[in-house]
Amino acid sequence: MRTATERTVGGRLARLVTEVLAPGVLVTAMPLVVAAQVSHDPWEFLAWGGTALLFCAVIPVGVIVHGVRRGRLSDRHVGDRTQRARPLLTGLASVAVGMVLLAVLRAPAELFAMIVVIFVVGAACTLVNHWWKLSIHAAVAAASTAVLVLLFGPALHVGWLLVTTVAWSRVELRDHTWPQVVAGTVAGVPLAAGTFLALT
Numbered sequence: 001m002r003t004a005t006e007r008t009v010g011g012r013l014a015r016l017v018t019e020v021l022a023p024g025v026l027v028t029a030m031p032l033v034v035a036a037q038v039s040h041d042p043w044e045f046l047a048w049g050g051t052a053l054l055f056c057a058v059i060p061v062g063v064i065v066h067g068v069r070r071g072r073l074s075d076r077h078v079g080d081r082t083q084r085a086r087p088l089l090t091g092l093a094s095v096a097v098g099m100v101l102l103a104v105l106r107a108p109a110e111l112f113a114m115i116v117v118i119f120v121v122g123a124a125c126t127l128v129n130h131w132w133k134l135s136i137h138a139a140v141a142a143a144s145t146a147v148l149v150l151l152f153g154p155a156l157h158v159g160w161l162l163v164t165t166v167a168w169s170r171v172e173l174r175d176h177t178w179p180q181v182v183a184g185t186v187a188g189v190p191l192a193a194g195t196f197l198a199l200t
Helices: 009-020 023-038 042-069 085-104 109-129 136-152 154-172 178-199
Strands: none
Touching (some): 023 042, 023 109, 042 109, 085 109, 109 136, 109 178, 136 178, 154 178
């Protein structure tokens, strides 16, 4: 059921942005983008990208979808802060398994670093959300943009416009306040950039 906000033009646009640039979408896309960049042939891409996709996106998102269907979670964005701990911790465990497997598969440093970024940002969001509803949308969007800039160069600074749009969408839909989206962004950038640079 749509809220009054979502019946406005701005509300519909905000909902579109929230869905298209959701954390689940970005943690699906980012490992594949990095895997495509560092793979030398289709088999490497399938092995490395497939492993990253399964453990960083398919399993964590599947846990949330299952929770929503069983009625244990309010929605696929887990808007209720008190419900976030279990799916976030399960997702972190899945990502950790993915990191181990990618190390065994001798994945390139850039891809391994991307998976560690997902783990570190996810862990930080999990910790903060125990007490306060930090925006995971903003944190993941900011972290993704930071990695893209480091991987592809200054032209990708245009991504900060998308981060700003994601932040606006979360506030417009009244899922977060401005301090919550700013905190997500401020947390995501240094954690992602520092981790990626340290491992590549």
